[in-house]
Amino acid sequence: MSYEPQWRTPPEVKWVVNELAAVQGELDRIEESLGRLLERKAHLLSVKEALGTVAVELHLPTTPGLLPVVRPNDRFGARGSLRKFIRVVLQAAHPKGVSTSSIADMVIDAFQLQIANPLERKRLVDNTVRNALTRMGRQGEVEPMHSQQEDGSRMGLIAQSGVWRWKQRTTTLDELRACVSQCLGPED
Amino acid sequence: MALTMTRTRTQTTLTKLAQLVANVHGEMTFLKQLAAPGTDLMPEQLAAVEARLNALEEKRQALYLTLRQFNPELDPVEIGTSEDWLRPYGRPTGRVARARYLNAMGA
Numbered sequence: 001m002s003y004e005p006q007w008r009t010p011p012e013v014k015w016v017v018n019e020l021a022a023v024q025g026e027l028d029r030i031e032e033s034l035g036r037l038l039e040r041k042a043h044l045l046s047v048k049e050a051l052g053t054v055a056v057e058l059h060l061p062t063t064p065g066l067l068p069v070v071r072p073n074d075r076f077g078a079r080g081s082l083r084k085f086i087r088v089v090l091q092a093a094h095p096k097g098v099s100t101s102s103i104a105d106m107v108i109d110a111f112q113l114q115i116a117n118p119l120e121r122k123r124l125v126d127n128t129v130r131n132a133l134t135r136m137g138r139q140g141e142v143e144p145m146h147s148q149q150e151d152g153s154r155m156g157l158i159a160q161s162g163v164w165r166w167k168q169r170t171t172t173l174d175e176l177r178a179c180v181s182q183c184l185g186p187e188d
Numbered sequence: 189m190a191l192t193m194t195r196t197r198t199q200t201t202l203t204k205l206a207q208l209v210a211n212v213h214g215e216m217t218f219l220k221q222l223a224a225p226g227t228d229l230m231p232e233q234l235a236a237v238e239a240r241l242n243a244l245e246e247k248r249q250a251l252y253l254t255l256r257q258f259n260p261e262l263d264p265v266e267i268g269t270s271e272d273w274l275r276p277y278g279r280p281t282g283r284v285a286r287a288r289y290l291n292a293m294g295a
Contacts, residue, residue: 047253047257050250051257053251054251054254
């Protein structure tokens with residue numbers, strides 16, 4: 001039996017190669033974003049010029065260059081688009097819940113967001129998606145399955161961290177009894 | 189005037205933008221008819237009409253871009269024409285207004 005030496009890649013080499021690949025991947029993503037952003041900038045410059053022309057027609061009281069700047073909330077299109085999307089997702093999944101992370105993935109797909117690194121994704125999940133879900137929860141549209149009920153029990157069978165469900169009003173037993181007695185009519 | 193972070197689009201704004209586009213369409217239609225082959229305009233008058241048409245074309249592109257910025261689903265090409273552009277020169281339906289307009293343009 002001949003002995004063949006086995007070549008193992010030293011762990012430090014493996015790490016450096018892996019890191020090089022990941023850094024290059026992130027650089028490629030940034031390059032793609034830059035290309036997209038430059039195109040968007042060119043388009044917005046032409047829109048700015050057009051709006052300046054229209055401003056002259058509308059006899060704007062001040063020159064467009066002197067107007068203050070505003071950073072618009074535009075990521076999801078029209079106002080309320082994100083909540084509308086979340087509503088559709090949770091209604092479709094009802095009676096099951098959907099995790100905040102899964103909702104964030106669907107949002108990234110649906111609105112074609114460009115996420116350059118994990119930190120950006122975390123910000124989307126923590127600041128945008130979870131905030132929207134919390135506000136919808138306060139308005140009674142959705143319920144967090146990871147929260148505790150008043151009696152100390154949990155909504156889900158197990159503690160489901162970060163899972164939200166569409167809140168549907170369920171018929172109470174009293175309402176059912178009233179409905180049945182209405183259908184059967186008064187007892188003779 | 190308070191500026192907001194969410195875009196506020198109103199029907200009034202849309203109506204105004206559409207009116208501006210209709211006026212440009214109307215004026216361009218009138219000038220194109222004037223400059224049509226077989227016209228009896230003098231060369232310098234024709235030059236004035238063509239210069240005005242070029243200026244209107246730039247204005248039309250700016251308005252189209254603005255309207256699409258307002259709502260990308262709108263097609264400004266489908267907006268009709270209006271004669272309101274003649275209002276500064278008199279009654280839009282009258283010939284006097286057109287004559288005053290051409291005089292003012294130097295045509």
